[in-house]
Amino acid sequence: MRVTRFAPSPTGPLHLGHAFSALTAHARAEGGTFLLRIEDIDRQRSKPEWERRIYDDLRWLGLEWPKPVMRQSERISDYRAVLERLWAEGLLYPCSCNRRDILEAASAPQEGGPRFGPDGMIYPGTCRGHDRSGPLPEDMPLRLDLRQAMRRIDGRLRWTETGTDPGQREIDPAALIESVGDPVLARRDMGTSYHLAVVIDDADQGVTEVVRGRDLLEATPLHVALQRLMDLPVPDYHHHRLIRDETGRRLAKRDDARAIGLYRAEGASPADIRKMIGL
Template structure:
C-alpha cells in the first residue's frame, strides 16, 4: 500500500506552492494513505496558530488524513537514539563553529575559496579532529563525518525516482564528500536537524514515496546515506515542479501575497486554487 505525506513547518502561512505539494502527495497516495506531519523542531519560529491554520487550509482544499498527526517536537527521543548510534560508531563529531568561522576557513587560499552545498558554504572540517570519546554530548551541534560514513558503505547509494525523470538513481558515496561536506545532524536548541528528522520520521510512518519539491533533490543522496547507515527503508522519491512567481522565483513563506488564506478571503474556491497551480 502506498503511503505519502505532506510535512509543513508551522512557521508561517501556507502558500500556493504548499497547496501544490499537498495535493500532489494526496493524489500519489490514491488507494493508499496520505499523512500530515508537522515539522516543528524549530521551536522558536513554530507557532500553534500557524499549525491551526495549516489544518484549516488543508481541510478547505478537501484533504483528509488519519489522526493523531505526528509532530517532530514530540519525537526527540527517537532522534537522540539515532544520534547515539551514529556517535557510538564514530561517525559524529561536535562542532562549535559559527557562520563567520566557516566562511573565513573556507575562504583561505589553500581551500580554493568557499563552495556552496546543501546548507550554504561547504564545511571545511575545522572541528573534525575534536575528541569523540565519552557519551554523546547534550545540546551541542553535531556533524556527520562524511568520509568515515562513505568508507562504511562502499557500494553505491541507490534509490528510485518517480517524478518527471523517473528511474533508478545511483551515486558513489565518496562523491558526496566534495559536494556536501560534513552536514549538521543536530543543531543547538533543537536536538536534531531536518536531514536526520526527515529520514527517521519517514521510516517510522512507513512512507513508501516521499513527495517533495525539486529544491530538495540535491538532499536525496544524503538522506539515502543516512537511511543506509541507520538500517532504514529507502522510500521512492517524487520531486515535483515548483510553483514560481512572475519573475521565476520559487514561492517561500515570505510570499504572504500568495497565501492560501488570502485567496480564500478574496472569494476563491478550492477549484480556483487547483487551476492556479496547474492541476
C-alpha cells in the same frame, strides 16, 4: 500499499506552492495512505496559530489524513537515540564553528573558496579532530563524519526518482563526500536537524514515496546515505515542479500575497486554487 506525506513547518502561512505539494502527494497516494506531518523542530519560529491554519487550509482544499498527526517536537527522544548510536560508533563530532568561522576556513587558498551543497556552505572539517570520547554532548552542534560513515556502506547509493525525469539514480560515496561535506545532524536548541529527523520520520511512518519540491532534489543523496547508514528503507522520491511568481522566483512563506488563507478570504474556491497551480 503506497504511503505518501505532506510535511509543512508551522512557521508561516501555507501558499500556493504548499497547496501544489499537498495535492500532489494526496493524488500520488491514491489507493494508499496520505499522511500529514508537522515539522516543528524550529521551536523559535514554529507557532501554534500557524499549525492551526495548516489544518484549516488543508481541510478546505478537501484533504483528510489519519489522526493523530506526527509532530517532530514530540520525537526528540527518538532522534536522540539515533544520535547516541552514531556517537557510540565514532561517526559524530562536536562543532564549535559559527557561520563566519566556516566562511573564513572555506575561503582559505588551499580550500579553493566556499562551495555550497544541501546543508549550506560545505564544511571544510575544521572541528573533525575534536574529542569524540565520553557521553554525547548536550546542546552543541554535532556533525556527521561523512568519510567515516561512507566506509560503512558497500557500493554506490541508489534510489528511484518518480517525478520529473523519472528513473534510477545513483551516486558514488566519494562524490557525495565532495558535494556535501560533513552535515550537521544536531543543531543547537533543536536536538536534531532537518536531514536526520526527516529520514527517521519517513521510516517510522512507513513512507514509500517522498513527494516534495525540486528545491530538495540535491538533498536526496544525503538522505539515502543516512538511510543506508542506519539500515532504514529507501523510499522512492518524487520531486515535483515549483510554483513560481511572475518574476520566476519560487514562492516562500514571506509571499503572504499568495497565502491560501488570503485567497479563501477573497472568495476563491478550492477549484480556483487547483486552476491557479495548474491542476
